[in-house]
Amino acid sequence: MVAPTQPQTPAAAPKYTKADFQSDQEIRWCPGCGDYAILNAAQQVFAQLGFPKHKMVMISGIGCSSRFPYYVNTYGFHTIHGRAPAVATGLKLANPELQVWVATGDGDALSIGGNHLIHALRRNVDIKILLFNNRIYGLTKGQYSPTSELGKKVKSAPYGSIDQPINPITLALASEATFVARSVDIYPKHLMEILRKAADHKGSAFIEILQNCNIFNDLAFDHFVDREARNRYNVSLEHGKPLIFGDKRELGIRLNGLNPEVVKLGENGITEKDLIIHDEHNPTLAAILSRLNPPATADDMEKAQAKNPGSILPLPIGIFRNDRLPTLEERTDGQIADQKKAKGEGDIRKLLFAGDMWDVK
Amino acid sequence: MTPPTATGIETTAKKHETIDKVVIRFAGDSGDGMQVTGTHFTNTSAVLGNDLATFPDFPAEIRAPAGSLPGVSGFQIQFSSMDIHTPGDRPDVLIAFNPAALKVNLKDMPPNSVVIVNTDSFGEVDLKKANCATNPLDDGTLDKFQAYKIPITELTMKALESIKFQEKDRPKKERNKNFFALGILYWLYNRPMETTMNAIDREFSKKKDPEAPLLVQAAQMALKAGVIYAESTELFRSQYTVAPAKYEKGTYRNISGNVALAMGLVTASKLAGLQLFYGSYPITPASDILHELAMHKNFGVKTFQAEDEIAAVAAAIGASFGGSLGVTGTSGPGVALKSEAINLAVMTELPLVIVDIQRGGPSTGLPTKTEQADLLQAMFGRNSESPVGILAPATPAECFDIAIQAVRFATKYMCPVFILSDGYLANGAEPWKIPDPASLPKIDVKFRTDPQGWAPYLRNEVTLSRDWAIPGTPNMEHRLGGIEKSHIYGSVNYDPENHEFMCRVRAAKVARMAQDIPDVTVHGPEDANTLVIGWGSTYGATRAAVEDCQRRGLKVARAHLRHLNPFPANLGKVLSRYKKILVPEMNLGQLLFLLRAKFLCDARGINKVQGKPFRVSELIEVIEKECK
Numbered sequence: 001m002v003a004p005t006q007p008q009t010p011a012a013a014p015k016y017t018k019a020d021f022q023s024d025q026e027i028r029w030c031p032g033c034g035d036y037a038i039l040n041a042a043q044q045v046f047a048q049l050g051f052p053k054h055k056m057v058m059i060s061g062i063g064c065s066s067r068f069p070y071y072v073n074t075y076g077f078h079t080i081h082g083r084a085p086a087v088a089t090g091l092k093l094a095n096p097e098l099q100v101w102v103a104t105g106d107g108d109a110l111s112i113g114g115n116h117l118i119h120a121l122r123r124n125v126d127i128k129i130l131l132f133n134n135r136i137y138g139l140t141k142g143q144y145s146p147t148s149e150l151g152k153k154v155k156s157a158p159y160g161s162i163d164q165p166i167n168p169i170t171l172a173l174a175s176e177a178t179f180v181a182r183s184v185d186i187y188p189k190h191l192m193e194i195l196r197k198a199a200d201h202k203g204s205a206f207i208e209i210l211q212n213c214n215i216f217n218d219l220a221f222d223h224f225v226d227r228e229a230r231n232r233y234n235v236s237l238e239h240g241k242p243l244i245f246g247d248k249r250e251l252g253i254r255l256n257g258l259n260p261e262v263v264k265l266g267e268n269g270i271t272e273k274d275l276i277i278h279d280e281h282n283p284t285l286a287a288i289l290s291r292l293n294p295p296a297t298a299d300d301m302e303k304a305q306a307k308n309p310g311s312i313l314p315l316p317i318g319i320f321r322n323d324r325l326p327t328l329e330e331r332t333d334g335q336i337a338d339q340k341k342a343k344g345e346g347d348i349r350k351l352l353f354a355g356d357m358w359d360v361k
Numbered sequence: 362m363t364p365p366t367a368t369g370i371e372t373t374a375k376k377h378e379t380i381d382k383v384v385i386r387f388a389g390d391s392g393d394g395m396q397v398t399g400t401h402f403t404n405t406s407a408v409l410g411n412d413l414a415t416f417p418d419f420p421a422e423i424r425a426p427a428g429s430l431p432g433v434s435g436f437q438i439q440f441s442s443m444d445i446h447t448p449g450d451r452p453d454v455l456i457a458f459n460p461a462a463l464k465v466n467l468k469d470m471p472p473n474s475v476v477i478v479n480t481d482s483f484g485e486v487d488l489k490k491a492n493c494a495t496n497p498l499d500d501g502t503l504d505k506f507q508a509y510k511i512p513i514t515e516l517t518m519k520a521l522e523s524i525k526f527q528e529k530d531r532p533k534k535e536r537n538k539n540f541f542a543l544g545i546l547y548w549l550y551n552r553p554m555e556t557t558m559n560a561i562d563r564e565f566s567k568k569k570d571p572e573a574p575l576l577v578q579a580a581q582m583a584l585k586a587g588v589i590y591a592e593s594t595e596l597f598r599s600q601y602t603v604a605p606a607k608y609e610k611g612t613y614r615n616i617s618g619n620v621a622l623a624m625g626l627v628t629a630s631k632l633a634g635l636q637l638f639y640g641s642y643p644i645t646p647a648s649d650i651l652h653e654l655a656m657h658k659n660f661g662v663k664t665f666q667a668e669d670e671i672a673a674v675a676a677a678i679g680a681s682f683g684g685s686l687g688v689t690g691t692s693g694p695g696v697a698l699k700s701e702a703i704n705l706a707v708m709t710e711l712p713l714v715i716v717d718i719q720r721g722g723p724s725t726g727l728p729t730k731t732e733q734a735d736l737l738q739a740m741f742g743r744n745s746e747s748p749v750g751i752l753a754p755a756t757p758a759e760c761f762d763i764a765i766q767a768v769r770f771a772t773k774y775m776c777p778v779f780i781l782s783d784g785y786l787a788n789g790a791e792p793w794k795i796p797d798p799a800s801l802p803k804i805d806v807k808f809r810t811d812p813q814g815w816a817p818y819l820r821n822e823v824t825l826s827r828d829w830a831i832p833g834t835p836n837m838e839h840r841l842g843g844i845e846k847s848h849i850y851g852s853v854n855y856d857p858e859n860h861e862f863m864c865r866v867r868a869a870k871v872a873r874m875a876q877d878i879p880d881v882t883v884h885g886p887e888d889a890n891t892l893v894i895g896w897g898s899t900y901g902a903t904r905a906a907v908e909d910c911q912r913r914g915l916k917v918a919r920a921h922l923r924h925l926n927p928f929p930a931n932l933g934k935v936l937s938r939y940k941k942i943l944v945p946e947m948n949l950g951q952l953l954f955l956l957r958a959k960f961l962c963d964a965r966g967i968n969k970v971q972g973k974p975f976r977v978s979e980l981i982e983v984i985e986k987e988c989k
Contacts, residue, residue: 023840025852054835059679070840070853075832077682078842079675080705086672090679090687091832093663094638098683098832116675119668332663339658346660348628348798353612356556357795358408360608 013050020053021046023073034185034211035064038132039071041188042101045195046072056099059088061108064139065132065211068103082113085120088127089328096329099199102129107137110146110166121175121204123328128198128205131168136217149296154216169290169320172206173283179205180286180320184225185212190236190317197319203327223298224315233294237318242275245314252276253292253314260292262311278318286320376599382441383550383603384449388466389458389539391434392424398539399436400790402546405556407615407792410605411440414901416448416974417788421645421728428482428490433465442604446756446901448789450976454549456542458482458513460491467502476506477545479538481514509596517541520586524579526572533576537583544587551602554584609794616793618757618786619646622716623653625764627660630686632765633772633804638680640665640673641690645728646784647718650690670698674715678702681711682841684808684831686768690716693735694725700743703777707747707867709841710818710827712771712778714764715739715749719783721972730972731784733897734948739779740926740955746864748871750778751926755900757786758793763923765801770874772806775826776867781925783947785898785974812836817851825870871927878924880931885911885918891988892939894964896922896952899945899975906980915988925952928959936962941987943967945980 021043029035046056056074060066062081069076075098079087084102092100109117109131120127136154137143143156147168151160172180179201183191191209198205210221224233235245235253243253244265252275254263263270279285292313295301304312326334340346385402387395396417406413416437425432439449454475457463459482470476483498497503498510517538518531526533540561547554558581565577591597616624630637639662641651655664663685667673674689681687689699696703696717706713719735721727739751750770754763763780771778809815809828817839818827830837839851847854848862883892885907895903900921907919920935922928936942936956942964944953950966957964967983969975 025840052835054838055833057832058840069842074838076838076840076842077679077709078840078844079678080701080843083671083675083702086667086675087679087682089672090638090640090665090676090681090685091683092679093665093676094636094680094683094685094687095831095833115668116672119672336658336661336663340661343659346627346631346657346662348631351624351627351657351660352795352798353614355614356404356408356560357612357614358410359612360410360610 014052016047016050016053018043018047021073023071025070027071028067029064030215032214033064034134034213035068035132037185037188038130038191038209038211039068041191042130042195043072045192045199046074048196049199051099051199055097056101057091058101058103059084059091060103061113062139063105063108063137064213065103065105066108082108082111083116084108085113085116085125085127085129089120089123089125092125092127092329093332096126096333100127102127104129104131105138106131106133106135106145106147106168110168110171118171118175121172121177121206124176124178124203124325126202126204126327126329128201129207131206131208132211133168133208134211134213134217135165135220136213138213138216142216165296167290167293168208170287172208173287173290173321177206178203178321178323178325181206182208182210182315182317182320184210184221184317186225187317194319197322201322201324203323203325219298223301224294233312233314235292235314235316237278237280237289237316237320239278239280239319239322242272242277244272244275255288258288260288260313262313264310280319280322283321283323289316289320292316377602378599379602379604381443381603382439382445382449383454383601384437384439384452385454385456385546386435386437386452386466386469387456388433388435388462390427390462391420391422391432392427393434393458394536394539395419395434395436395458398543399438401543401557401560402552403438403790404560404615405547405552406438406440407613408556409552410608411603412443412445412606412608412792413438413440413615413790414445414448415790416785418973419729426490428459428461428487430461430465430491433462435462435466440603442606444606446905447974447977450978454546456546458538458542460487460493460497463497464491464493470506472505474506475509476503477509477511477542479513479542480510481512511545513538513542516586516590517583520583521579524575524582526575528572534579537579540580540583541587541590544584544589545591545596547584548588548591549597549600551600554588557584608792611794613792613794615790616758616761617649617788617790618754618760618782619649619718619788620653621758621793622754622760622764622780622782623650625761626654626688626714626768627657627662628761628798628801629765629768629804630662631660632801633686633768633806635684635686635772635806637662637688638665638677638685639663639688639690640667640675640677640680642667642670642673642695644670644692644695646720646787647690647692647695647716649787650716650718670695671702674699674702674713678706678709678711678713681706681713682709682831684829684833686714686772687712688714688716690718692718692720693722693738696735696738697742703749704743704745704747705843706777707743707749708843708845710775710867711841712775712829714767714771714778714780716780716782718787719781721970727972729784731898731974732947732970732972733781733783733899734951734970735781736896736925736948736951737954739781746868748868749776749926750774750871750874751781751924752778753781753897753923753925754786755897755921755923757789757791760786761793765804769804770877772804772829773826773877774824774870774874775829776871781897783898808834809837810834816849817841818846818849820866823873825866825873875927875930878927878929881920881922881929881935883918883920883935886916889916889918890939891917891941891943891984892936893917893919893943893945893984894922894936894956895945896925899947902975902977902980903945905977906984909977909981910984910988915985917984917988922952925955933960936960936964941965943984943987945975947974
């Protein structure tokens with residue numbers, strides 16, 4: 001038996017609306033949660049892709065974000081804590097024709113599932129991992145997460161978190177992910193654009209989505225993502241273009257040795273030519289850019305603004321890296337094809353009747 | 362029939378005796394190639410038509426300190442002209458390559474048995490490494506044995522004088538001392554060299570060494586020199602023949618449990634028409650299954666060496682969700698890590714085969730030694746109500762059949778099924794009558810493709826299993842998950858009555874496997890009042906012991922369980938017929954616990970946890986006492 005025969009791919013891609021990707025399950029996220037915006041963006045993008053929805057699978061682990069598969073009307077698998085990338089790897093190897101998305105959170109992907117994340121990425125399995133990063137444990141009611149800032153006061157750290165947070169983008173790049181990007185829950189157009197590009201990418205795609213938990217970590221990112229702040233404190237990464245930002249696009253990022261720094265265009269003779277030109281095919285540059293971070297908290301931001309406002313680094317959003325390399329499925333199926341060519345299609349009789357044999361008559 | 366004599370050498374032995382069975386133990390340093398030597402002897406004896414059973418016994422360290430007591434590696438084989446079931450209790454012949462090997466193994470040797478030693482490795486340093494205060498070669502230690510003190514290393518070097526390796530001449534030659542020793546035994550037991558000669562050709566010529574052809578020549582010359590040495594020096598008083606055993610008609614090969622299990626999985630995948638996905642993380646003594654399967658890519662087998670045990674099982678579950686045959690293989694410590702994921706397969710009702718090659722525990726325990734102490738882990742080692750199927754092969758060759766059965770149960774009942782093998786079965790070998798693949802019944806697997814009248818948790822009335830509907834099937838999009846689901850529709854559901862209902866259904870489904878399990882058969886006299894019942898690899902020793910007692914008129918019967926969960930349907934009735942029930946196990950009483958709990962019977966355990974299989978004599982002793 002093989003997988004059921006699919007109807008021949010129709011000449012025209014299936015036409016969907018967002019409603020086709022809404023399941024009949026009641027959504028149980030808190031009102032005002034950033035997850036709604038991400039779900040909405042994903043459903044819209046899925047409708048636009050025109051990819052047959054019966055070949056799409058949403059896989060998740062445990063946590064608020066991991067309820068995602070229940071709300072998308074495709075195949076879905078709500079697995080166990082941290083293991084979604086491993087389940088997705090097996091599924092994708094079993095049937096490489098599927099489009100597989102993983103929904104995960106900062107605790108699920110970076111703490112309990114850290115090992116699976118890095119190995120799925122390094123193997124370049126063709127799965128798209130959406131990391132909902134809200135810098136907090138939501139479903140267990142507000143403990144610090146691996147992305148929580150130092151000193152964060154929560155129930156499990158009443159005197160402040162003493163754990164150095166992890167940088168998800170740096171980690172993904174170090175794990176050899178071939179598509180690495182960042183967006184924000186409240187930037188629907190940007191988010192949809194990134195999701196579309198991730199869908200087009202063949203290989204492991206890692207997208208960090210900054211997501212607001214309005215119950216346990218409300219406004220965690222506001223000091224650099226709200227309407228007033230985002231022009232000054234975000235820089236959009238666009239392939240082949242210089243890193244320019246600011247309310248009047250008057251600021252840029254220049255490399256000073258190995259260190260990126262904020263410069264003002266026109267000041268001291270600085271022009272666009274002095275700025276970093278983004279190259280999404282350069283993992284070394286991507287690694288440097290992943291270290292660009294605005295102050296972690298609103299307090300830190302205030303302090304920095306009081307000290308030297310001009311030097312505050314912006315948060316890069318967009319695609320850090322985008323390279324097409326052979327996927328795990330391609331390599332697996334390639335070896336199988338090679339072996340079939342070399343040895344012929346496997347024959348059980350030949351398998352069993354082998355080695356030193358003797359006949360009893 | 363007259364067995365073929367050693368190739369090209371005339372036999373001039375004065376005496377020539379025919380005997381029924383022989384037990385040989387090869388012992389040396391873990392780097393001395395004892396496993397290879399033993400395997401050559403095994404394959405030669407198999408091709409000769411002897412029945413045989415083997416017991417490789419080696420340390421966990423790859424190269425433990427050379428010459429030390431913990432570094433001793435052993436390989437025992439019993440070969441016979443009769444039907445045998447164990448590698449033998451006590452060796453007739455020990456061949457010891459150094460003082461440590463002699464010291465460790467001599468306590469197992471009966472008086473007057475044959476002890477062959479390589480005198481070249483009994484220098485002062487060697488003795489010190491083995492903590493020998495005096496030299497056992499001349500301190501009287503060997504007085505009660507037929508000791509053969511042979512300078513094997515020097516004789517090997519002399520035999521290979523005509524060969525000159527460009528690099529590392531001496532070590533490369535010395536390494537052939539085990540082939541020289543093998544030659545001595547081939548002469549003693551009248552074995553032909555052909556099988557080994559061919560194997561040397563096959564295996565050594567593959568070596569990356571630029572001098573590979575010379576390596577082949579050296580090994581073959583050493584083997585031949587050993588035969589000639591035994592022949593021309595009239596070393597032994599007699600030469601022995603062990604005639605071929607009586608076998609059913611057919612084609613045979615020698616097979617180890619792990620290889621049989623791997624082949625069973627490949628065969629099952631073809632019988633089911635499913636792609637085999639094997640997710641595994643290297644662990645002793647299960648890794649050989651991964652190695653074997655990784656070679657069979659032309660069968661479409663997908664092997665996945667995962668980052669850890671959890672990923673290995675999680676990927677297998679993902680593959681099953683996608684319509685492949687998801688299998689994960691490991692040993693006890695790996696099962697502990699996989700427990701949560703196994704429960705995901707219990708909850709989502711996806712087929713999953715978990716191969717547990719049990720080893721000594723708890724924790725890291727005795728990685729290379731055998732034990733059967735994971736039965737209760739397989740049965741109960743997960744949170745909440747977690748029913749799974751559990752099967753256990755009785756012999757190395759039976760691993761093939763059990764693998765196919767496990768796949769049949771997992772796909773038919775849509776649930777995880779354990780295969781509990783162990784280190785003894787995994788590495789031990791026996792002759793196997795190769796089945797005709799055409800005679801193996803197909804495994805009937807159908808994916809649900811018709812959305813009409815379907816729901817994710819709608820069940821088959823006979824098996825209680827839900828349909829296997831896989832991603833890629835139009836109009837059947839649905840969501841699975843570890844969170845409790847509603848009956849039939851599979852929505853997230855926290856309703857108390859629904860939860861209890863689903864728990865009971867999952868249990869009932871596994872219980873219904875019993876409808877496909879053959880009744881347990883009892884072997885023994887009608888009027889027996891004692892039943893010896895075992896499971897897994899204790900089969901051989903139990904059978905040999907009970908048959909011995911039966912021959913002497915003891916009223917004892919035996920039965921063997923291959924299905925541990927559920928049990929065969931008639932088991933309760935069978936147990937109720939006996940006044941005494943004895944349960945031999947390589948644990949502290951795990952099947953015993955299940956039998957007592959389930960059938961309220963006064964069964965008693967015969968238990969051994971030494972990392973070694975039972976000796977037949979140990980069991981006989983207990984059975985005799987209990988039968989009185």
